[in-house]
Amino acid sequence: MHCSVELMELTRKLEILADAAKYDASCASSGAARKDSRDGKGIGSTGGMGICHSYTPDGRCVSLLKVLLTNACLYDCHYCINRRSSNVQRARFTPEEVVQLTLDFYKRNYIEGLFLSSGIVRSADYTMEQVIEVARQLREVHHFRGYIHLKTIPEASQALIDKAGRYADRISINIELPSQQSLDRLAPEKNLTNTKQAMHGIRERIDENLAAKKESRQIVNRPRVKAPVFATGQSTQMIVGADDSSDALVLHRADELYRDCRLRRVYYSGFSPIPEPSVLLPIKPPPLVREHRLYQADWLLRFYGFDVGELLPKEDPNLDLDLDPKLAWALRNRAVFPVDINRASQELLWRIPGLGTVNVARILAARRWSRLTLADLQRMRVNLKKVQPFIIAADHRPRIALLESPNLRQHFLPGPRQLELNFTAPPPTTPADAAMALSGQI
Amino acid sequence: MTHAAQIQPTFEAWRAKARELLRHGVSPENVDWVDASQTASLLTEEPTEYQIAPNASVKVPAEFLRLAANVCAHTDERRFAILYRLLHRLTLGGEKHLLGMPSDRDVHQCNMWAKAVSRDIHKMHAFVRFRLVGVNEQNGREQFVAWFEPEYRITRLAAPFFEKRFAGMEWSILTPDECASWDGEKLSFMPGMSRHDAPAADAHDDLWRTYYRSIFNPARLKVQAMQSEMPMKYWKNLPEAEIIHDLIASSEKRVRTMIATPERPVKPALDNAYLKSLRQKPQKS
Structure with a gap:
């Protein structure tokens, strides 16, 4: 039990240091190695799907205790509320305070684990050591088996990054902006080459660990060699709308990182107004829907076999805000359609607007035994209005006139919307903004 | 003849009864499934006389058992009957590949029930x-x-x-x-x-609400997105839910204040050895 003065102080720190962490979009707690606490020591488990324990009214999930160790910072990144030029209140947790908060929250089933980041104080290595100390205490002193995500600093030494990776399930380095030019203007202390090098270093460790695990599984008759433990994934975040980078630049950078550093996720964080704004920032935030379209395009790159050039042709380097990127691609490539859902390959089915990978798998399974009709698709909850112009089914051929018509785009645009009857939400500034905000919802 | 299958509403009870009926080759349209917890206890089940002698036991894919466990946890009163029909078609009916056909009506219906139950389980893991x-x-x-x-x-x-x-x-x-x-x-x-x-509160609920309040970004209000993932039916048992209305109501004013705040000028870099080293060698050796 805390005495009341201590509790007030802890509450004040939590307020400042959670507020300071909210601009990091990452919330994943999935993809960790399987572990649990059934040996009776400590608490916690990971593995399989992550759990969102709550949702805030911004629609974001709360799965981890996401805080900074301190929001004091030497750097001056203009999009960040914690930059040294900001007059925000500063605070600093001791490692023990974060450890206790994590355990107390975890035992009440508020969270899946901890996401710890920090402002840079004194030096990259000093800061990294403080962050690692929290994870070390959780794992070694309290046998905590929950999820730990550590934000690492690219300029920290490889030995410290390795150490962070041994305690964490995930480590991440934020690339922040897609080009060095933008970094120079908005985050002068950050360096793209350093960041990429550090990501390569992490990738090597993850790969080594995977190989060691595989090897230890193959040894059947010998006593099992314990595989070295290392984080199972890394991720990063790019801020969108704080500089003038095009979607093509953002996605090419993301694609490069997925390929070269095998990231689990790139998070796109639409720049949003912060208290303590900087003179170098745009006054108007980008529409939330831009972030949403980037996530959709990102998904198409990773799971649907598209490449960046297909989604963003040279003459049009920004995503269509009104249509999802697959639909926009289909409208530019109508010669591919119609596609026969009872015959086409998986790769081609993936390219039909309105069909996700799950429904494609269902179609492939079901068509082994029968020829699929529109009613079958409806039962799989496929959006018929969206797929119909593009497919042939057992009982359906699309109107070629519609597929060739210049008005096809019109067919998919959202109709005049009814404004949200939500007496609790503040009125949006303009109807156009309202429509954007609505269609921006995932 | 119609068989009255009166069972407790659990997977184990359904499985035991379904096995018995299947062994005797009883067709689904001849079974009247009754939830014993919903009916008066006067209605005790009479021992059934089967017309066909028992068969050797039948095998079903493990996938079906997983599906059935979830379906039985649902509350729709048709679930036992449709599940038995599915089992019958899958085994005696010879439709071995049935589970691979998500477009089939029975499979679809059971999948929907199982999905609703599995979502409820997931939400229980999250919201307890x-x-x-x-x-x-x-x-x-x-x-x-x-x-x-x-x-x-x-x-x-x-x-x-x-x-x-x-x-x-x-x-x-x-x-x-x-x-x-x-x-x-x-x-x-x-x-x-x-x-x-159960106790109504915990000393840490206040700290948890402080965290919830502070991690919320008022500049990105998306109330519908929150509600679709955290439906209001769960709110009454979530300590953080009691501040949701205040957070929503105050967000517009908070954003207006942010936008109206005069921009901060850039502060010069501090005299710090580490920052100097960053400027001297922009790349890691």
Whole structure:
């Protein structure tokens, strides 16, 4: 039990240091190695799907205790509320305070684990050591088996990054902006080459660990060699709308990182107004829907076999805000359609607007035994209005006139919307903004 | 002839009855499934006379058993009958590939039920909130109790997750239908209890609300997105839900204040050795 003065102080720190962490979009707690606490020591488990324990009214999930160790910072990144030029209140947790908060929250089933980041104080290595100390205490002193995500600093030494990776399930380095030019203007202390090098270093460790695990599984008759433990994934975040980078630049950078550093996720964080704004920032935030379209395009790159050039042709380097990127691609490539859902390959089915990978798998399974009709698709909850112009089914051929018509785009645009009857939400500034905000919802 | 199959509404009871009926080749249209917990106890089941002698046992894919366990936890009163029809078609009906056909009506219906139940289980894993009630004096283990109201009868299906995660504590989860309890060694189940049997609050709820308030970004209000993932039916047992309305109501003003704040000028770099080193060698050697 805390005495009341201590509790007030802890509450004040939590307020400042959670507020300071909210601009990091990452919330994943999935993809960790399987572990649990059934040996009776400590608490916690990971593995399989992550759990969102709550949702805030911004629609974001709360799965981890996401805080900074301190929001004091030497750097001056203009999009960040914690930059040294900001007059925000500063605070600093001791490692023990974060450890206790994590355990107390975890035992009440508020969270899946901890996401710890920090402002840079004194030096990259000093800061990294403080962050690692929290994870070390959780794992070694309290046998905590929950999820730990550590934000690492690219300029920290490889030995410290390795150490962070041994305690964490995930480590991440934020690339922040897609080009060095933008970094120079908005985050002068950050360096793209350093960041990429550090990501390569992490990738090597993850790969080594995977190989060691595989090897230890193959040894059947010998006593099992314990595989070295290392984080199972890394991720990063790019801020969108704080500089003038095009979607093509953002996605090419993301694609490069997925390929070269095998990231689990790139998070796109639409720049949003912060208290303590900087003179170098745009006054108007980008529409939330831009972030949403980037996530959709990102998904198409990773799971649907598209490449960046297909989604963003040279003459049009920004995503269509009104249509999802697959639909926009289909409208530019109508010669591919119609596609026969009872015959086409998986790769081609993936390219039909309105069909996700799950429904494609269902179609492939079901068509082994029968020829699929529109009613079958409806039962799989496929959006018929969206797929119909593009497919042939057992009982359906699309109107070629519609597929060739210049008005096809019109067919998919959202109709005049009814404004949200939500007496609790503040009125949006303009109807156009309202429509954007609505269609921006995932 | 019609067979009255009166069972307790559990997967185990359905499976035992379904096996018996299937062994005797009873067709689905001849079975009248009745939930024994919903009917007066006067209606005791008469021993059934089967027209066909028992067959050797039939095999079903493991996938079907997983599906059936979830479907049985649902509350739709047609579930036992449709599940039996599915089982019958899958085995005696010779439609071995049935489960691979998500477009089939019975498969589709059972998948929908199973999905609803599995979502409810997932939400239970997410939204149970433990409250500290004491410490076991013999072994020092902390003791927690939670109250939860799931939509379906899922306590048994949801409990193993809590066992794995919170094995080092002692805990009970109370629900109206069935309660689960872990004493550090063994999981056990008891009949349902009432909300008043669980503590109403925990000393950490205030800190948790502080965190929830602070991690919320008022500049990105998306109330519908929140509600679709955290439906209001769960709010009454979530300590953080009581501040949601205030957060929404105050967000517009907060954003206006942010936008109206005069921009901060850039502060020059501090005299710091590390920052100097960054400028001297822009790349890691």
